[in-house]
Amino acid sequence: MKKKDYSMDMCNGPIFPKIISFTIPLILSGILQLLFNAVDMVVAGRYVGKGALAAIGSTGSLINLLVNVFMGLSTAGNVLVARFYGSKRESDVEETVHTSLTLAIISGIFLAILGIAVAPSLLRLMGTPEEVLPLSSLYIRIYFAGMPLSMLYNFGAAVLRAIGDTKRPLYYLTFAGAVNAVCNVFFIVVFHMGVDGVALATVLSQGISAFLTLRCLMKSDECFRFDPKKLRIVKDKLFQILRLGLPAGFQGSVFSISNVLIQSSINSFGADAMAGNSAASNIEGFVYVCMNMFHVTCLSFVGQNYGAKKFDRIKKVFLMCFGCVIVAGLTTGLLAYAFGPQLLSIYAGENDKAVVIKYGMIRMSVIMLTYFTCGTMDACVGALRGLGYSVTPMIVSLLGACGFRILWIYSVFRVNRTLNCLYLSYPISWILTTTAHLICFIVVYNISKKKVEAA
DSSP states (O other), X not given: OOOXXXXXXXXXXXXXXXXXXXXXXXXXXXXXXXXXXXHHHHHHHHHXXXXXHHHHHTTHHHHHHHHHHHHHHHHHHHHHXXXXXXXXXXXXXXXXXXXXXXXXXXXXXXXXXXXXXXXXXXXXXXXXXXXXXXXXHHHHHHHHHTHHHHHHHHHXXXXXHHTTXXXXXXXXXXXXXXXHHHHHHIIIIISOOOHHHHHHHHHHHHXXXXXXXXXXXXXXXXXXXXOGGGOOOOXXXXXXHHHHHHHHHHHHHXXXXXXXXXXXXXXXXXXXXXXXHHHHHHHHHHHHHHHHHHXXXXXXXXXXXXXXXXXXXXXXXXXXXXXXXXXXXXXXXXXXXXXXXXXXXXXXXXXXXXXXXXXXXXXXXXXXXXXXXXXXXXXXXXXXXXXXXXXXXXXHHIIIXXXXXXXXXXXXXXXXXXXXXXXXXXXXXXXXXXXXXXXXXHHHHHHHHHHHHHO
């Protein structure tokens, strides 16, 4: 019986159907990952209280701050594997896979130690209210204890995406998500645990998805096969991963610094505002996934076609992904805003619904109607990284988005201390940064094409 082929040839054939076929499993996978967190928050909010909801929600920006540098390295692994796979350089694919997974283990252990040691102190620096701080600290320590498992899944899934396989990570997350939901209810309702039960369920589900992903790579008979005995750092591959990944990771972390500052500003409005913001942010994540996965698609397709030196396809891929982001962002954003009160009410018990809906809708009224501009910004970044340019989008993003938000907090928001004013910093920064990224892509695309033609 012929073995099913999950990989995809991104360098030949019709582009749009392949983009959709590649992206839909990615979107579903992203939604499932968000459902991990959504189930955490819904169960905590309904069975433990709004304090637990605020505690879990307040950790998101801090987790991203510590994790994003290493997630940038997984993105670099995706770019390199896609490029080598597109140019049929099998030995380079093998070396990149094992270097990436070695980095995943090192990164996970480092993050576990760092998160357990310093995260509670950082939560206090963020101005987390005293009534929420003990719960937030407990949740984040257990969460970071499972970081090696999370890193292995993310780096392994990046390898599969690079060769065009987005379906099997979806299957693994579906199973892990079901385990997460069952364990949440079991730990909280049956064993009467609190945020510790929520965090433990998340770690268990991450372990399952990591195991299934590594098992998939180990059973492959292609050049991206993972062999634990071959785990090692190949110096030239490490250098290329760091060259591409560190700017991307640094960009993500500095983005998180601006979001930490925004979260700190939200904390100053009290636990009610934190709970409403947490619920709205979680709903917002589902809209973001529907857009952001076109960024991953753009990165993978551009990477493979850059390896194959097919620049006409690169331009078509970028334009199609850019258009898809706008459609997906506008559609899902408008739907989320229209059903905002009903969606927000899911996250709170009867006594807390009014305040969660009140503060959640303040955020959604600003973010959801303009969120597609965040997606267009990310699509440009994906194309630039696929072409091998990681420093350029980092600098543009730091100045256009992060720098602007920090400036806004210490100038405009200081004069007009309202949540509406605070949230406005997001869409304005997205529009400015998208414009700059578009100019950069046009310049970089033409330079890269001329270099290849001259060679």
